Amino acid sequence: xxxxxxxxxxxxxxxxxxxxxxxxxxxxxxxxxxxxxxxxxxxxxxxxxxxxxxxxxxxxxxxxxxxxxxxxxxxxxxxxxxxxxxxxxxxxxxxxxxxxxxxxxxxxxxxxxxxxxxxxxxxxxxxxxxxxxxxxxxxxxxxxxxxxxxxxxxxxxxxxxxxxxxxxxxxxxxxxxxxxxxxxxxxxxxxxxxxxxxxxxxxxxxxxxxxxxxxxxxxxxxxxxxxxxxxxxxxxxxxxxxxxxxxxxxxxxxxxxxxxxxxxxxxxxxxxxxxxxxxxxxxxxxxxxxxxxxxxxxxxxxxxxxxxxxxxxxxxxxxxxxxxxxxxxxxxxxxxxxxxxxxxxxxxxxxxxxxxxxxxxxxxxx
Amino acid sequence: xxxxxxxxxxxxxxxxxxxxxxxxxxxxxxxxxxxxxxxxxxxxxxxxxxxxxxxxxxxxxxxxxxxxxxxxxxxxxxxxxxxxxxxxxxxxxxxxxxxxxxxxxxxxxxxxxxxxxxxxxxxxxxxxxxxxxxxxxxxxxxxxxxxxxxxxxxxxxxxxxxxxxxxxxxxxxxxxxxxxxxxxxxxxxxx
Numbered sequence: 113x114x115x116x117x118x119x120x121x122x123x124x125x126x127x128x129x130x131x132x133x134x135x136x137x138x139x140x141x142x143x144x145x146x147x148x149x150x151x152x153x154x155x156x157x158x159x160x161x162x163x164x165x166x167x168x169x170x171x172x173x174x175x176x177x178x179x180x181x182x183x184x185x186x187x188x189x190x191x192x193x194x195x196x197x198x199x200x201x202x203x204x205x206x207x208x209x210x211x212x213x214x215x216x217x218x219x220x221x222x223x224x225x226x227x228x229x230x231x232x233x234x235x236x237x238x239x240x241x242x243x244x245x246x247x248x249x250x251x252x253x254x255x256x257x258x259x260x261x262x263x264x265x266x267x268x269x270x271x272x273x274x275x276x277x278x279x280x281x282x283x284x285x286x287x288x289x290x291x292x293x294x295x296x297x298x299x300x301x302x303x304x305x306x307x308x309x310x311x312x313x314x315x316x317x318x319x320x321x322x323x324x325x326x327x328x329x330x331x332x333x334x335x336x337x338x339x340x341x342x343x344x345x346x347x348x349x350x351x352x353x354x355x356x357x358x359x360x361x362x363x364x365x366x367x368x369x370x371x372x373x374x375x376x377x378x379x380x381x382x383x384x385x386x387x388x389x390x391x392x393x394x395x396x397x398x399x400x401x402x403x404x405x406x407x408x409x410x411x412x413x414x415x416x417x418x419x420x421x422x423x424x425x426x427x428x429x430x431x432x433x434x435x436x437x438x439x440x441x442x443x444x445x446x447x448x449x450x451x452x453x454x455x456x457x458x459x460x461x462x463x464x465x466x467x468x469x470x471x472x473x474x475x476x477x478x
Numbered sequence: 479x480x481x482x483x484x485x486x487x488x489x490x491x492x493x494x495x496x497x498x499x500x501x502x503x504x505x506x507x508x509x510x511x512x513x514x515x516x517x518x519x520x521x522x523x524x525x526x527x528x529x530x531x532x533x534x535x536x537x538x539x540x541x542x543x544x545x546x547x548x549x550x551x552x553x554x555x556x557x558x559x560x561x562x563x564x565x566x567x568x569x570x571x572x573x574x575x576x577x578x579x580x581x582x583x584x585x586x587x588x589x590x591x592x593x594x595x596x597x598x599x600x601x602x603x604x605x606x607x608x609x610x611x612x613x614x615x616x617x618x619x620x621x622x623x624x625x626x627x628x629x630x631x632x633x634x635x636x637x638x639x640x641x642x643x644x645x646x647x648x649x650x651x652x653x654x655x656x657x658x659x660x661x662x663x664x665x666x667x668x669x
Contacts (some may be wrong), residue, residue, distance in 0.1 A: 120484070126486045128484060128488065128491070129487065131487065131488070131491030132486070132487035132488070132489070132490040132491050134491070134493070134494050135490040135491040135493025135494045136490050136493055136495055137493070138493040139490075139493040142493075156498055156611050219666060222623075235504070247538070254494045257491065257494065258488075258491050258492055258494060261487070261488040261491045264484070264488065265481075265484045265485045265487070265488035266485060266488070296643065329662070331521075331522040331524045331562075331567065331569075331665045332524060332525035332536070332564055332662065332663060332664045332665075333524040333525055333526040333535070333536040333537065333538070333559065333662075333663045334526070334536070334537050334538075334660050334661065334662045334663065335526045335538045335539075335540050335557040335660065335661045335663070336537070336539055336540065336658055336659065336660040336661075337539070337540045337542055337555050337640070337642075337658065337659045337660075338539050338658050339578075339656050339658070340542060340547070340553075340583070340584070340587075340642060340653075340657050340658065340659055341545060341546045341547065341583075341655070341656040342547045342548065342581075342583050342644060342648075342652050342653060342654060342655045342656070342658060343545070343546040343547060343551075343653065343654070344653045344654040345548065345653060355637045356652075378548040378550075378551065378602060379602060380550060381548075427665070433548060433549045433550070435549070435646045435647050436646070437550065437646065447650075448549045448646055448647060448649075448650065449548065449549055449646055449648065449650050449652075449653055450650060455562075
């Protein structure tokens with residue numbers, strides 16, 4: 113049979129059928145991938161483990177973000193142009209928050225994407241096969257196979273001149289395999305062909321643009337400052353002393369309030385002498401640390417509001433920090449922090465407006 | 479099997495090469511010599527600590543340099559982050575506030591994270607001087623998004639200085655409050 117025109121041995125027929133079947137599948141899948149947006153994905157790292165280990169092959173289909181729900185596994189391209197396939201944790205207006213199953217933390221990047229590839233299913237280990245078959249030697253073998261098949265189909269027959277197309281030729285070709293092959297060998301050939309096509313299903317995925325996807329392992333660590341504390345501004349200790357002086361005819365014109373210095377005041381802190389009238393009006397007088405005293409006497413213009421009529425008013429001394437670092441203002445509006453009013457040392461001062469000449473003050477006996 | 483079908487089959491077999499070709503033109507493979515080399519079992523891990531030598535733990539409590547805060551005061555702390563994995567992996571960090579009690583001291587703080595800075599000053603005015611600012615949280619607001627990623631080769635480390643400042647406008651209710659500020663470091667391969 114060597115002398116006949118296109119006579120194939122069983123294994124040659126097998127190779128031809130194998131090549132044609134594989135090639136057709138490649139073409140069909142390439143077209144499907146282009147038309148339907150189906151992408152095979154090879155997982156090159158294990159952050160989706162254990163459900164999707166390293167070396168898995170997954171099949172993903174293009175979806176819009178609206179169709180995606182938390183819990184879905186989607187594949188996106190990150191800002192570094194790398195493909196990441198992780199599970200959706202949250203859908204935010206600014207994008208998708210993804211997290212690898214094996215990672216303790218969500219991805220840093222929030223993926224602002226319009227469309228994603230939603231993973232349909234994955235097959236552990238199949239990615240290795242695909243990856244393995246995409247090396248240069250695999251192209252080489254594929255090329256050799258094609259070249260050989262072309263040789264068999266076109267060149268081995270030296271008489272490609274239009275003459276072989278007749279019914280005799282066909283009958284002859286049909287007859288040859290029957291003569292040279294037993295039924296068992298034909299069955300074996302068919303089984304081998306089917307098995308081979310099954311075995312190369314990984315290879316078949318290649319035309320559909322399989323993509324390596326960084327399931328991206330993450331490492332994490334945390335540094336904390338436990339017990340970062342704010343101070344409590346120390347209060348004025350002890351009691352206030354009230355001493356009157358000056359004046360004529362037994363009416364003192366000055367009342368001196370003094371108190372003990374406060375240890376541990378923050379730099380820039382001020383004393384605020386809080387004066388409250390019987391009507392509940394409050395004014396503040398600012399005293400710098402180191403002075404620890406204040407004199408009430410005629411001419412304290414700010415107190416005019418308070419002191420229009422004879423009354424007993426209450427003074428307290430607070431420690432404060434002002435918002436501008438300067439003196440406490442009359443209304444106390446620039447006080448940021450102050451020691452508590454209720455616990456501050458206090459004293460009462462009796463005030464009488466000057467009937468004839470001067471205002472007078474006295475410290476009532478408690 | 480006739481000549482025609484044989485030849486059609488031979489032509490169809492060229493589809494195999496189309497399949498191979500599609501793979502070889504993939505942009506995703508750029509820079510990667512072979513597919514097998516991109517499947518790795520590398521580890522990605524970060525450690526934190528006070529010094530590069532001790533930055534092997536995944537958690538670290540930063541000591542605070544400076545007094546307890548009052549309005550206008552600053553304090554600082556230092557943390558070293560180290561790539562303890564087997565491959566080069568960029569890292570990024572995110573700030574997190576955990577308030578203790580009802581007072582929101584953490585929110586009120588202005589926080590700055592710098593690299594290449596040194597702790598200077600004492601008492602109530604300890605700052606991170608020099609260096610480059612990597613993250614800033616303004617007083618009264620939350621932490622923003624994570625920092626930009628920074629490269630870190632295996633075994634390499636980077637020292638970060640964290641500065642806390644309580645503005646002079648801090649509320650009176652913050653007296654005596656305490657808070658926990660955390661920096662969560664994350665490194666991800668390929669991103």
